[in-house]
Amino acid sequence: TVIAAAKRRPSVSDNLSVLSKQCEIYRKKYSNITNVSSQVFDQAPLVDSAFIVYDMRTQACRKFNGDLGCSWLDEIHCYSDRDQISFPHIVASSGLKLSRKLHISGHEFRDRVYVNEKNVPMLHITKRSCHWYYNSFSRCVAPDGEEIISSDEGVENFLPVSQVTKRLRVAVVVAGTLDRFFFNSMLEHLIKPMTHDAKAVVDYYVTLTTAKAKAYRSSSTYTNNFQTDPTLPKSSLPDHADIEEYLRDKIGSYSASTGALNIQESIDIDSEPMLKARRRKALQDNPEEDPDTRFPLFDIRTKEILNQTTNANRNLLRLHLAIQNLWKSALKWEAEEGFKYDYVIFMRDDSLWLDDFKIREFVHKVGDIFIPQCDARDPPMDSHEVNDHILISRRDSAGLFGDYYSTLLETDVKQCMDTLPKRLTKNGRRGCNSEMLLKWVIQKQHVKMVKVGQSLIPFQRSANIRLPD
Numbered sequence: 331t332v333i334a335a336a337k338r339r340p341s342v343s344d345n346l347s348v349l350s351k352q353c354e355i356y357r358k359k360y361s362n363i364t365n366v367s368s369q370v371f372d373q374a375p376l377v378d379s380a381f382i383v384y385d386m387r388t389q390a391c392r393k394f395n396g397d398l399g400c401s402w403l404d405e406i407h408c409y410s411d412r413d414q415i416s417f418p419h420i421v422a423s424s425g426l427k428l429s430r431k432l433h434i435s436g437h438e439f440r441d442r443v444y445v446n447e448k449n450v451p452m453l454h455i456t457k458r459s460c461h462w463y464y465n466s467f468s469r470c471v472a473p474d475g476e477e478i479i480s481s482d483e484g485v486e487n488f489l490p491v492s493q494v495t496k497r498l499r500v501a502v503v504v505a506g507t508l509d510r511f512f513f514n515s516m517l518e519h520l521i522k523p524m525t526h527d528a529k530a531v532v533d534y535y536v537t538l539t540t541a542k543a544k545a546y547r548s549s550s551t552y553t554n555n556f557q558t559d560p561t562l563p564k565s566s567l568p569d570h571a572d573i574e575e576y577l578r579d580k581i582g583s584y585s586a587s588t589g590a591l592n593i594q595e596s597i598d599i600d601s602e603p604m605l606k607a608r609r610r611k612a613l614q615d616n617p618e619e620d621p622d623t624r625f626p627l628f629d630i631r632t633k634e635i636l637n638q639t640t641n642a643n644r645n646l647l648r649l650h651l652a653i654q655n656l657w658k659s660a661l662k663w664e665a666e667e668g669f670k671y672d673y674v675i676f677m678r679d680d681s682l683w684l685d686d687f688k689i690r691e692f693v694h695k696v697g698d699i700f701i702p703q704c705d706a707r708d709p710p711m712d713s714h715e716v717n718d719h720i721l722i723s724r725r726d727s728a729g730l731f732g733d734y735y736s737t738l739l740e741t742d743v744k745q746c747m748d749t750l751p752k753r754l755t756k757n758g759r760r761g762c763n764s765e766m767l768l769k770w771v772i773q774k775q776h777v778k779m780v781k782v783g784q785s786l787i788p789f790q791r792s793a794n795i796r797l798p799d
Contacts, residue, residue, distance in 0.1 A: 345410075348409060348410050349409070349410045349412060349415070351409070352405075352409040352410055352412075352415055352416070353415060356371070356415070356418070356419050359419075360372070360419075360422060367422040367423065370418075370421055370422040370426060370427060370428065370444070371418045371419065371421070371422035372418075376414045376415075376418075377414060377417055377418075377455055378414070379413050379414070379417060390450075391452075394452055397424070398420060398424065398453075401420050401423070401424070402416060402417065402420045405419060405420065421444065421453065425446065425447065426444040426445065426446060426452055426453060427444065427445060428442060428443070428444060428445075429443040429444065429445045429449075429451065430445075430449075441454060441455065441456050441457050442454070442455045442457075443455075457575070497529055497530055497531050498524075498528060498529075498530040498531070498672045498673065498689060498690070498693075499530065499531045499533075499669065499670070499671045499672050499673075500524055500530050500531070500532045500533070500671060500672065500673045500674070500675065500689060501532075501533050501535060501589065501660050501671045501673075501674045501675070501728075502520065502521070502532060502533070502534045502535065502674075502675045502677070503535045503536075503653055503656050503657060503660070503674060503675065503676050503677070503732070504516075504534070504535070504536040504537075504677055504678070504679060504681075505536070505537045505538075505649050505652035505653045505656065505678075505679065506538060506539075506649065506678055506679020506680065507538060507539050507540070507543070507556075507679055508538040508539065508540050508558055508570070508573075508593060509540075509556040509557060509558055509794075510556060510678075510679045510680040510793060511538055511558070511559055511562075511679045511680070512559055512679070512680060512681060512682045512683075512792060513559055513561065513562060513577065513580070514559070514561045515681075515682050515683040515684075516681065516683055517580060517581070517584050518683070519683035519684070519685060519686050519687060519788070520675075520683050520687045521534070521581070521584045521586050522584050522686075523686040523687050523688060523689070524586075524687065524689050525584055525585040525586050526584075526585065527686070527688070528688070528689050528690050530689055531587075532585075532586040532587065533586070533587045533588075533589035533660070533663070533671075534581050534586055534587065534588055534589060534591075535589040535590045535591075535656040535657075535659060535660055536577075536590070536591055536592070536656070537590070537592040537593075537594070537597070537652040537653075537655065537656055538592070538593050538594075538679065539593075539594055539595060539596050539597060539648070539652075540570065540593065540594070540595055540596075541595045541596040543596075543641075543644070543645055543648075555795050555796045555797075555798075556793055556794065556795065556796070557794045557795065557796040558794065559794055560794065562576065563576050569593070570593040573593060574591055574593055577591060578591060589656075589659060589660060589663060590656055590659040590660075596648070597648040597649075597651055597652050599644065599647050599648055599651055602651060604736065604739040604740075605647065605739065608621075608625060608739060609621035609622070612624060612625065620640050622640050622643045622644050622647075623636060623639065623640045623643070624761075625643060625738075625743065626643060626646060626647070626738045626743050626764075626767060627639050627642055627643055627646065627761065627762070627763055627764060627767070628743070628747065628760065628761030628762070629759070629760045629761065629763075630759050630760075631756055631759050631760055642764075646764060647735065647738075649678075650734050650735035650738065651735045653676060653731075653732065653734065653735065654732060654733055654734070654735040654736065656732075657728075657729075657732030657733065660674070660732070661732075670725050671725050671728070672724070672725055673689065673692070673722060673723065673724060673725065673728075674722075674723050674725060674728035674731075674732065675720070675721070675722050675723075676720070676721045676723070676728075676731050676732075677719065677720040677721070677789075678719045678720065678791070680719075680791050680792055680793055681719065681720060681789045681790075681791065681792075682789060682790055682791070682792035683788060683789045684788045684789060684790060685785075685788035686788070687787070687788065688786070691786055692722060692786075695780060695782075696778070696780070697724075697778050697779065697780030698723065698724055698726070698727040698777045698778045698779070699721055699722065699723045699724070699727055699731075699772070699777060699778070699779050699780070700721070700722040700723075700779075700780050700781075700782050700786075700787070701716055701717050701718075701720070701721050701722075701779060701780075701781055701782070701787075702717045702719075702720060702781070702782065702783075702784060702787045702789075703717075703781040703782060703783050703784070704717045704781075705781075705783075706784075711765065712754070712766075714749070714750060714754070714762075714766045714769060714770075715763070715765035715766050715769060716765055716768055716769040716772070716779070716781070717765065718764050718765050718768045719791055720787060720789060722787070727777050730771070730772075730775055730777060734771075737771060738767070738771075741771070743761065743762065743767060744761070745770075746761065746762040746766060746767055746770040746771075747760075747761035747762055749770060750762065750766070
């Protein structure tokens with residue numbers, strides 16, 4: 331790989347014959363795969379040494395760093411200047427070995443830690459998805475461990491920052507479940523048109539959960555047969571680190587950046603303070619009911635509908651808490667880098683894109699937020715409803731939806747019910763559904779909402795259903 335690259339740039343590196351000789355010497359030295367040094371050599375190939383942090387706080391660390399540097403420079407002096415070639419040899423000859431904790435299947439998707447004979451960590455190499463090739467470097471050095479990244483890294487053709495800042499900046503925020511998640515259509519029809527055609531700088535924020543949760547229509551057979559998008563690799567790891575790496579790699583290959591990527595078992599709403607307080611109040615008012623029965627949605631027309639609504643409420647709260655956490659990551663990155671997104675796209679996991687999305691169509695449109703018109707639905711949407719599955723917001727109004735979880739908990743949703751006609755409230759046994767709540771909140775905040783046709787937001791909700799054998 332290195333030799334092939336050097337042939338394309340003959341004036342950049344040392345003599346190719348010397349480089350070839352160096353590679354051959356290392357190949358012979360470490361050809362015995364049963365040897366510990368050979369195993370270490372194979373575990374540390376072609377690292378990028380452009381960014382190194384040295385811990386100089388102890389004498390042991392200072393000695394190790396000095397020995398490492400001298401040995402490395404010796405190899406460069408004797409052979410070629412390609413430090414990627416000599417680094418694995420230096421690590422292998424240092425006596426280090428891969429930490430036993432990482433001798434597990436799937437460690438290739440994680441950071442590598444090398445320890446000395448006393449099992450003391452001496453060298454830490456970040457996982458490959460942290461490399462700037464994958465547009466993800468800064469998320470690996472965030473002080474609090476949050477996965478945040480630079481919108482300027484990995485921009486196609488490596489434009490200078492002065493030019494990058496003239497581009498549209500777009501954050502795409504997605505939350506839901508891994509089973510309902512559609513990835514390829516989003517890459518091809520949402521990300522690619524923005525990064526390649528519109529030349530926008532795109533950061534992708536996503537949280538997906540793996541635990542099975544009751545769907546709103548849990549009595550429908552199809553909801554028990556959701557399956558993961560077959561275009562995604564099947565995970566062999568309990569924490570799905572391999573799928574995370576696959577997603578980051580793909581997103582980077584489309585000239586976008588991964589702002590945050592979380593695949594986790596579930597979203598913990600039970601310990602969230604605002605919801606705990608609301609639940610306590612709900613139990614005081616209706617001690618015989620599940621505390622999630624009446625918030626944020628309310629529908630007790632029948633026992634079956636009541637149970638469905640309770641499940642829907644928990645799912646809705648998990649969804650919006652996940653979005654709010656992703657939104658915090660986006661805000662944090664804005665603050666650190668001193669910029670603001672031009673647009674934020676909030677969407678569900680099950681969005682299947684049917685055609686290319688054109689972000690510049692919205693630049694000159696009047697309005698704060700844009701939502702699908704859904705005027706061809708059968709039955710048609712009620713006049714009190716708006717589609718709540720995807721929302722495109724200008725930055726100034728995006729906080730309303732990024733913090734929608736908190737907005738709901740700070741709102742008396744009964745006031746939404748008071749705006750409905752009696753034909754919908756069914757004598758006080760039904761309140762606002764999620765589509766009604768969204769429209770009511772938007773109007774209450776005096777945000778200008780514009781409905782647009784499917785030609786401008788060409789998507790539909792979909793699901794991968796596992797067919798019976």
